[in-house]
Amino acid sequence: MSELFDFTLALGDDALITAQRLGEWTSRAPEMEEDVALANIALDQLGAARLLLTYAGELEGAGRDEDALAYLRGDREFRNCLLVELPNGDFGMTMAKLFLLAAYQLPLYTALSGCADERLAAIGAKARKESAYHLDHASLWVKRLGDGTDESHRRMQDAVDQVWPYTHELFTADPAAPVDPATLRADFDAVVSAVFDEATLTRPADGWAPGGGRDGVHTEHLSYLLAEMQVLHRAHPGARW
Amino acid sequence: MYGNDFAPPEDGPGGGLLGEVEAAEAALREAAARARRGGPAPDEDFAAYFADVIDADQKIEPRDWMPEAYRKTLIRQIAQHAHSEIIGMQPEGNWISRAPSLKRKAILLAKVQDEAGHGLYLYAAAETLGVSRDELVELLIEGRQKYSSIFNYPTLTWADVGAIGWLVDGAAIVNQVPLCRCSYGPYARAMIRVCKEESFHQRQGYEILHTLAHGTPEQKAMAQDAVDRWWYPSLAMFGPPDGDSTHSAQSMAWKIKRFSNDELRQRFVDMCVQQAEILGLTIPDPDLRWNEQRQSYDYTQPDYDELMRVIKGDGPCNRQRMEHRRRAHAEGAWVREAAAAYAAKRNSKEKVAA
Numbered sequence: 034m035s036e037l038f039d040f041t042l043a044l045g046d047d048a049l050i051t052a053q054r055l056g057e058w059t060s061r062a063p064e065m066e067e068d069v070a071l072a073n074i075a076l077d078q079l080g081a082a083r084l085l086l087t088y089a090g091e092l093e094g095a096g097r098d099e100d101a102l103a104y105l106r107g108d109r110e111f112r113n114c115l116l117v118e119l120p121n122g123d124f125g126m127t128m129a130k131l132f133l134l135a136a137y138q139l140p141l142y143t144a145l146s147g148c149a150d151e152r153l154a155a156i157g158a159k160a161r162k163e164s165a166y167h168l169d170h171a172s173l174w175v176k177r178l179g180d181g182t183d184e185s186h187r188r189m190q191d192a193v194d195q196v197w198p199y200t201h202e203l204f205t206a207d208p209a210a211p212v213d214p215a216t217l218r219a220d221f222d223a224v225v226s227a228v229f230d231e232a233t234l235t236r237p238a239d240g241w242a243p244g245g246g247r248d249g250v251h252t253e254h255l256s257y258l259l260a261e262m263q264v265l266h267r268a269h270p271g272a273r274w
Numbered sequence: 275m276y277g278n279d280f281a282p283p284e285d286g287p288g289g290g291l292l293g294e295v296e297a298a299e300a301a302l303r304e305a306a307a308r309a310r311r312g313g314p315a316p317d318e319d320f321a322a323y324f325a326d327v328i329d330a331d332q333k334i335e336p337r338d339w340m341p342e343a344y345r346k347t348l349i350r351q352i353a354q355h356a357h358s359e360i361i362g363m364q365p366e367g368n369w370i371s372r373a374p375s376l377k378r379k380a381i382l383l384a385k386v387q388d389e390a391g392h393g394l395y396l397y398a399a400a401e402t403l404g405v406s407r408d409e410l411v412e413l414l415i416e417g418r419q420k421y422s423s424i425f426n427y428p429t430l431t432w433a434d435v436g437a438i439g440w441l442v443d444g445a446a447i448v449n450q451v452p453l454c455r456c457s458y459g460p461y462a463r464a465m466i467r468v469c470k471e472e473s474f475h476q477r478q479g480y481e482i483l484h485t486l487a488h489g490t491p492e493q494k495a496m497a498q499d500a501v502d503r504w505w506y507p508s509l510a511m512f513g514p515p516d517g518d519s520t521h522s523a524q525s526m527a528w529k530i531k532r533f534s535n536d537e538l539r540q541r542f543v544d545m546c547v548q549q550a551e552i553l554g555l556t557i558p559d560p561d562l563r564w565n566e567q568r569q570s571y572d573y574t575q576p577d578y579d580e581l582m583r584v585i586k587g588d589g590p591c592n593r594q595r596m597e598h599r600r601r602a603h604a605e606g607a608w609v610r611e612a613a614a615a616y617a618a619k620r621n622s623k624e625k626v627a628a
Contacts, residue, residue: 049376056370056379059386060363060598063606065394068363072387076380083376100375124609180619181612188608265374265432272490274374274432274482 038092039112040210041153042102043247044141045085046113049103050255051134052079053262054121063124070170074131077163084156104266108256114246116199118255122192125178125185129192132171132228137203139164140220144212153211172228179232186233193229194237201242291451295469298454302462305332314339328529333459336402344528348458349403350419351530353410356396358422359389360414361595365429366438374432378482382435385475392468399460415600422446423581424511426589433486433493433500439479440553441501441508441546447472448542449512457529480549487554494554501550502558510576512539518578543573 055075062068086099097105116134121127142164145157178189206215229236245251266274308330314323320339327334334340363386370386373379397407413419424442429435450472453465486497513519513535525531533541543562550557559574583589 052379053371056383059367059370059383060360060390061602061605063602063609065360065390065397068390069387069394072383072390076383076387079376079380079383083380086376103376104374124606177613177616178609181616182608184608185612185615261371265372269374269490269492272374272493274378274485274489 036209037150037211038089040207041085041089041092043112043114045082045089045102046111047117047134047138048078048082048085050111050113050117050258051131052076052082053258054117055127055131057121058127074163074167074170077160077167081156081160081163084159088152088156100266104263108251108259109249111251111255111259112247112249113251113255114199114202115243115252116196116203118246118252118258119196119199120254122195123188124174125188126192126196128171128174128178129189129196131167132175133196133200133225135164135168135171136221136224137200137217139168139224140217141212141214144217148211150211168224172224175228175234176232179229179234189232190234193234197237198241198243201239202244202246205244205247291447292470292473294451295454295466295473298451298462299466301331301455302333302459302466308332328457331457331529333462334457335459343524344530345403347525347528347530348461349400349405351525352396352400352403352461352464353405353413353419354421356393356400356410357414357419358425359393359396361421361425361599363389363393364595364598365425365427365591366435368429369432369435372432373435381478385439385478388471388475392471395464395467399464402460411603415596415603417587417596420585421595422511423584423589424507425595426584426592427504427507428591430503431496431500433483433496434504436479436482436486436497437500437504439475439477440483440549441479441504442511443472443476443479444546445508445511445542447476448538448545452532452538453530455529455532461530480553483553483555497553498555501555505558506576506580509539509542509573510578510581512536512542514578514581515575540570543571547571 052075055071055078058068058071058075060068062071082103083099086102090097090099090102116130119126119130121130139161142157142161145153146155146161148154148157175189175193178185180186200221204214204218204221207213208215226236243252314320321341324334324338324340324344327338334344366382366389367386370379370382373382397410400410401407410419414421424445429438447469450465450469454462454469456462456465483497483501486493488494516522516534516536519535522531522534526534546557547562561572561574563572564570565572584592587593
């Protein structure tokens, strides 16, 4: 049971931190249509986070609901991958992060939709449709920016180079999990290579592979993100909102 | 969409006004169905035809001739409305990262997203009058067109998100419901859609305040403080008193505007009093009382000198809001250029292929 709790919590935390970062873009997007799109994707991620955290709380059986898990844990108790907690950077960096995340979440949720656990299967079936849209949206921007102007090409390549090392953590083998992340790597590589080619971007060499998020050892950024997210909730212990 | 998962509070606001929006929508359909001449007769004066359409409560459409001043008035009004939606994303967006529950975070994100959507279709409505969105955005960024002054006040606590929903969106709806019957068709149709969503937003704000007002003593104090700060600026949203309003008479004659600033303000006050009682919050006006003769509440006017100062640029957040918008626009320039370059490359490739 604890294995299933850890797995569900990790996916919920990925989605929650992604939503929190995307929410930072509100009213700052490069064009108005993109403000609508980024909010849409943030809402999808937040919706998935709520379903996953609620289920994780039930699996744990200690009476923690989605808000207790989101607002009353410290950074060492969060299980999200490092990729999602990295600061937004410029729009190219945000799209690089979203593209690589969606290229992982789509095969993950697709596999999950066929897993033996009914609740996770239902969440996977709902979230995979949303991930397909996220992947589509981010791919289009990676191509536009990669194959746009000289400046956008330089920025997009730079973003991909910076973010790439953080993708390895996503595929750390876990044979006991409902979906072993290691089995998703081939799908991810195929999608990423095709989009990079079309975007005239170079796939970075593999090497440095930072990790630790799944064990609660994060970058320096997460604690600040949580401080902001949790400040009001923690200032009023036990209050209803 | 996620997050809008709560039952509306009993006796919540929005019901009566939403009925008026639906009636306006029905009237719009009837006007469209009524036999229309489709244009002036060959020997008929354009201006006479325009006056005829307005008199008959028909809609002016983009293809129709219209007086230049009518066109300009509409462009100014619709653009200011669109700008207000876009700038209005900032004060509420300020609380997305700190929303106190995941449900509230989802509702707030969806609301701010709706505002971006309203901005988009209001700019589209303005474009039917022969001006481009880029031109209008430029006018906003250069400070040559205004947005609603209410957004120059800060959101200091979470309760401000509730107060904006209840009071600011409430005032906006009272202002906008009559615009659903505006003589210019594209604007009237856009307003019907906007009003329906705004009424939902107002209910959400009311619900936030209701929860706070029935929560801990700290939460209730937070709610009262927000109402204290937002009440008079919300009254000022209806504009200067009728005697000082420069655009009103002509707009009334053209059926762009249907009620005077003071009539709408009174309507808003009358609507809020009962809702405040249900909330258990106090409207910060010691002179607020029922006037049996007028069948309305007497109330204290907002500080119109303050309104003029804020309009002129000296509100608490004017500089911050404009700086934020300019920065987002400037920092997005390389992205928009890349998208245009990419589209141009694709077009030329398709032409070569064809």
